[in-house]
Amino acid sequence: xxxxxxxxxxxxxxxxxxxxxxxxxxxxxxxxxxxxxxxxxxxxxxxxxxxxxxxxxxxxxxxxxxxxxxxxxxxxxxxxxxxxxxxxxxxxxxxxxxxxxxxxxxxxxxxxxxxxxxxxxxxxxxxxxxxxxxxxxxxxxxxxxxxxxxxxxxxxxxxxxxxxxxxxxxxxxxxxxxxxxxxxxxxxxxxxxxxxxxxxxxxx
Amino acid sequence: xxxxxxxxxxxxxxxxxxxxxxxxxxxxxxxxxxxxxxxxxxxxxxxxxxxxxxxxxxxxxxxxxxxxxxxxxxxxxxxxxxxxxxxxxxxxxxxxxxxxxxxxxxxxxxxxxxxxxxxxxxxxxxxxxxxxxxxxxxxxxxxxxxxxxxxxxxxxxxxxxxxxxxxxxxxxxxxxxxxxxxxxxxxxxxxxxxxxxxxxxxxx
Amino acid sequence: xxxxxxxxxxxxxxxxxxxxxxxxxxxxxxxxxxxxxxxxxxxxxxxxxxxxxxxxxxxxxxxxxxxxxxxxxxxxxxxxxxxxxxxxxxxxxxxxxxxxxxxxxxxxxxxxxxxxxxxxxxxxxxxxxxxxxxxxxxxxxxxxxxxxxxxxxxxxxxxxxxxxxxxxxxxxxxxxxxxxxxxxxxxxxxxxxxxxxxxxxxxx
Numbered sequence: 001x002x003x004x005x006x007x008x009x010x011x012x013x014x015x016x017x018x019x020x021x022x023x024x025x026x027x028x029x030x031x032x033x034x035x036x037x038x039x040x041x042x043x044x045x046x047x048x049x050x051x052x053x054x055x056x057x058x059x060x061x062x063x064x065x066x067x068x069x070x071x072x073x074x075x076x077x078x079x080x081x082x083x084x085x086x087x088x089x090x091x092x093x094x095x096x097x098x099x100x101x102x103x104x105x106x107x108x109x110x111x112x113x114x115x116x117x118x119x120x121x122x123x124x125x126x127x128x129x130x131x132x133x134x135x136x137x138x139x140x141x142x143x144x145x146x147x148x149x150x151x152x153x154x155x156x157x158x159x160x161x162x163x164x165x166x167x168x169x170x171x172x173x174x175x176x177x178x179x180x181x182x183x184x185x186x187x188x189x190x191x192x193x194x195x196x197x198x199x200x201x202x203x204x
Numbered sequence: 205x206x207x208x209x210x211x212x213x214x215x216x217x218x219x220x221x222x223x224x225x226x227x228x229x230x231x232x233x234x235x236x237x238x239x240x241x242x243x244x245x246x247x248x249x250x251x252x253x254x255x256x257x258x259x260x261x262x263x264x265x266x267x268x269x270x271x272x273x274x275x276x277x278x279x280x281x282x283x284x285x286x287x288x289x290x291x292x293x294x295x296x297x298x299x300x301x302x303x304x305x306x307x308x309x310x311x312x313x314x315x316x317x318x319x320x321x322x323x324x325x326x327x328x329x330x331x332x333x334x335x336x337x338x339x340x341x342x343x344x345x346x347x348x349x350x351x352x353x354x355x356x357x358x359x360x361x362x363x364x365x366x367x368x369x370x371x372x373x374x375x376x377x378x379x380x381x382x383x384x385x386x387x388x389x390x391x392x393x394x395x396x397x398x399x400x401x402x403x404x405x406x407x408x
Numbered sequence: 409x410x411x412x413x414x415x416x417x418x419x420x421x422x423x424x425x426x427x428x429x430x431x432x433x434x435x436x437x438x439x440x441x442x443x444x445x446x447x448x449x450x451x452x453x454x455x456x457x458x459x460x461x462x463x464x465x466x467x468x469x470x471x472x473x474x475x476x477x478x479x480x481x482x483x484x485x486x487x488x489x490x491x492x493x494x495x496x497x498x499x500x501x502x503x504x505x506x507x508x509x510x511x512x513x514x515x516x517x518x519x520x521x522x523x524x525x526x527x528x529x530x531x532x533x534x535x536x537x538x539x540x541x542x543x544x545x546x547x548x549x550x551x552x553x554x555x556x557x558x559x560x561x562x563x564x565x566x567x568x569x570x571x572x573x574x575x576x577x578x579x580x581x582x583x584x585x586x587x588x589x590x591x592x593x594x595x596x597x598x599x600x601x602x603x604x605x606x607x608x609x610x611x612x
Contacts (some may be wrong), residue, residue, distance in 0.1 A: 021347075027398035030347040036323065044253070049452070051461030053255030054314060064319035075401050109461060115472035119444065125205045130543070135334070137343045139545045143429075143438040150437045194435035198485050225551075232600035233558045234551040240527065248457070279605050318494035319414060339538070343549045380605030 002173070006102060009064045009095035010057075013040035014070030017083070017132045017201050021071075022078050025137045028071075034132055035071035036064065041128030046103050046120060061064055089188060096148070097155060097181030100125035101173045104156040114160045120155030122149055125180070150194060155180030156166030210306060211270045212260075213299035218243035218274025220287070220296055221336045226276075226282050228340050232275075238336055239275035240268065243312040245332030250324060254314050293392060298367050300352070301359060301385030304329035305377045318364045325360025326353055329384070332351070351391030354398060359384030410581070414510060417503035418465075422447035422478025423489070423496055425540045429479075430486050432544050436479075442540055443479035444472065449536030450581045454511050454528060458518050497596060503558075505589030508533035508560040509581045510565040521566045529559055529564030533588070553596030558602060563588030 011132065017038025021031035047055035051125035057063040074081060103124025107117040126142040126149050133140040135167040142149045167175075187193070225235035246260040261267040264333035278285060285292065307328025311321040328359025329351050330346040335345040346353045365378035371379075409579035425446025429439035432515070448465040465471040482489060489496065511532025515525040534550040534557050541548040550557045568583035575583075 008439070022348075022401050023403050024343075024462060025400055025403065026347050027400045029357065029398050031401070033353060035345065048252055048456055049254070049462060051459070054316060054320070056255060057252070058311075058316050058320040059322070061317040061319045064323065078403070082600055107466075110256055111467050112462060113469040115469045116462070116466040119466070119472065134338060134542060135344055135347065137545070139432075140543055143432070143434050143441065143543065153437065165293070194437050196433055196435045197430050197439070199431050199433065199486070222479075224464055226605050227607050228547075229604055229607065230551050232562065233602050235605070237551065255459070258457060258520060258524070262457070262515075262520050262524040262527070265523045266505045268527065282605055282607070330467040339548055340553065341545070380423060394567060 002102070003060075005098050009060055009098045010039040010043075010063050011066040011070050011100075012088065012091040012095040013042075013128050015074060016092055017067075018071045019078070019088075020076035020132055020136055021164040022074060022112055026086075028075060031075060032068060032071040034135065035074070036067040037135065038128040038132040039063070039067035039070060039129040042099050042103065042124040042126065043128075045127040046106060049120065050106060051122070052106075057075070070072040090185070093181045093188065094177075096110075096125050096152060096184055097177035097179070099177035100152040100155045101159060104159040104176060104178070105169065105173055108159065108163050114157075114164075117160050118153055118161075121159065121176070122152045124153035125156075126150070129152045145167040147193060151180045151183035151187065155184060171184040206306070207264075209302050212295075213302045214243040214247075214267050214301040215270040215274050216292065216295040217246075217303075217332050218271040219278060219292055220333070221271075222275045222278035223282070223292075224336055224340055226278060235276040235279060236272060239278070240271040242332040242336040243267070243271035243274060243338070245335040246303050246307065246328040246330065247332075248278065249331040250310060250328040250342055253324065253327070254310060256310075267403070283373075297355075297385045297388040297392065298381075300329050300356060300388055301381035302384070302405060303361045304356040304384045305363060307379035308363040308380060309373065309377055312367050314365065318368075321364050321367075322357055324358040325363065325380070326356045327358035329353070329360075351387055351398075355384045358387060379385065387392070392394035409573065410510070411468075413506050415470055416499075417472040417506045418451075418471050418480050419438040419576055420499040420503040421450075421507075421536050423482060424537070425475075426432075426479045426482035426487070427489070427496075428540055428589035433508055436483060437611055438477060439483060441480070442477040443542065444475040444481065444541065446536040447471070447475035447478060449539040449553060450507050450511065450532040450534065451536075454532040457528065457531070458514060460514075467502040471533065472485040486556075498593070501589045501592040501596065502585075504533050504560060504586035504592055505558070505563060505587070508563045508588045509567060509584035511566040512584060513577065513581060516571050522572075525568050525571075526564040529567065529584070530560045533557070533560035533564075537589040553603055555591055561587045562591060568595060 012033040019032050019035040021034040044055045100121040104117050104121030107120030130140040155176040159172045162172045220240040221238040222235050225238040248259050304325040308321050310327030311324030334344040359380040363376045366376045425442040426439050452463050455568040461542040508529040512525050512529030515528030538548040563584040567580045570580045
């Protein structure tokens with residue numbers, strides 16, 4: 001069940017990578033590269049940091065297949081998918097929540113402290129998107145898209161709290177994933193974001 | 205023999221990194237940094253993902269020496285090397301083929317599945333160039349240079365097929381490396397590339 | 409004692425990351441992300457390359473707290489800190505020296521050769537800053553800021569030499585850290601830098 005959700009999240013993230021490739025007029029392979037690295041990037045960072053190598057995505061070929069399916073879908077149906085982009089964004093928010101919860105859980109099971117767990121959940125959730133954006137030369141969306149990483153941080157922190165309170169793993173994952181996705185949904189509807197300090201002076 | 209070829213590939217990749225540094229008007233050390241990271245970057249990514257740490261390049265100092273030799277060569281002889289850039293590109297194609305074959309082989313020996321082996325071969329072949337381009341703020345050449353990563357993907361896939369058919373390791377490496385290099389040569393001569401889908405609309 | 413210095417270095421590096429976030433008009437979380445990744449990035453790279461996972465910063469929560477303290481300091485006091493930026497730069501030079509020395513020491517203790525130790529010290533010292541600059545889309549300062557990485561390379565090389573000569577660990581760390589910081593101070597005062605070769609031709 002968890003793996004099925006993980007594969008769905010990977011597919012959705014791969015879609016967003018493939019679209020970024022189309023927008024940047026890459027060829028088929030460039031699109032596939034972005035799809036794969038966006039889909040599995042967060043999990044790669046998580047597993048390398050935890051020393052769980054080769055990373056899980058290298059031990060189950062279905063993750064790569066999910067990414068390639070995302071690339072093919074965008075190549076053959078870019079227009080209809082673009083016309084339903086709101087649904088992709090909803091799926092992306094679900095993927096964000098799931099990846100944050102699974103990353104935080106894996107960090108907690110590796111014995112990390114609370115801040116380490118939050119960092120692991122957040123890096124897992126946003127890592128693929130950061131790789132995607134850096135590769136095409138854009139500032140990572142996570143740095144200023146409303147409540148994107150923030151949602152992952154809050155969801156991961158909830159998992160830490162539930163773990164401390166002795167909640168079962170399914171409850172931890174469920175609450176963390178739903179809270180992250182819900183916060184992201186809300187931000188999409190309301191442009192919610194944290195305050196931005198103004199730079200102290202222009203010359204800094 | 206394999207190590208000798210690996211060192212040659214490292215040297216050639218370091219040359220391309222050092223040249224990128226000269227073009228970006230970096231000082232000697234900046235040039236050396238780019239040469240080293242371009243030369244050993246692919247191997248670093250491969251070994252970190254496979255959990256083979258410290259990476260091989262940290263266990264044999266000749267890899268760093270090959271990179272520094274590339275940096276020095278470019279610093280003292282940028283003009284004559286630039287005048288023979290076609291030969292450097294040929295050597296680069298050979299390095300690409302060798303790195304793809306060695307990366308794929310290491311992935312296969314670590315027990316990865318077919319897609320994992322192809323990904324490992326491709327990341328090894330193009331990883332150093334991606335680091336080089338991201339550091340100087342350019343979009344990685346691999347995303348749109350004709351048949352660059354594509355050649356590495358096809359070569360790595362050939363190695364998987366030969367491995368499945370029971371071919372010996374030298375045959376696997378030889379065919380994968382030659383096929384990758386040959387495809388890249390052909391692309392250099394003919395601007396061969398995969399199709400590029402057009403973006404679905406300007407506002408995407 | 410070493411850990412205390414390490415935490416101070418982490419805090420100072422986090423300050424520089426947080427400031428970069430303010431300059432780029434990120435929100436609070438974006439600032440915190442840059443602070444954390446700049447503060448702990450070098451140590452993450454070092455420990456992942458050495459296979460010491462989870463990295464040290466994930467095993468001692470005070471490192472994350474030091475980063476968050478840097479982010480909060482910049483958010484609540486950006487103006488007074490900017491007015492004393494010279495002092496931050498001095499602290500940054502001290503952090504650079506300390507990180508280079510600690511990274512080189514860890515590499516030497518892992519049995520790396522001389523060039524490997526120098527590379528490990530340098531990557532530890534500059535890794536966080538490279539991540540910071542790449543994420544906001546700037547060319548990494550290390551590639552052309554005067555004598556920044558150069559100082560770390562020289563300091564790390566000194567540690568190798570002292571290790572070979574049989575010096576004690578405190579002497580190795582002290583000399584490497586002080587030499588690195590002193591070289592960086594001097595470069596800040598005099599715009600000292602290594603020569604830059606001119607590109608062979610405009611079309612290269």
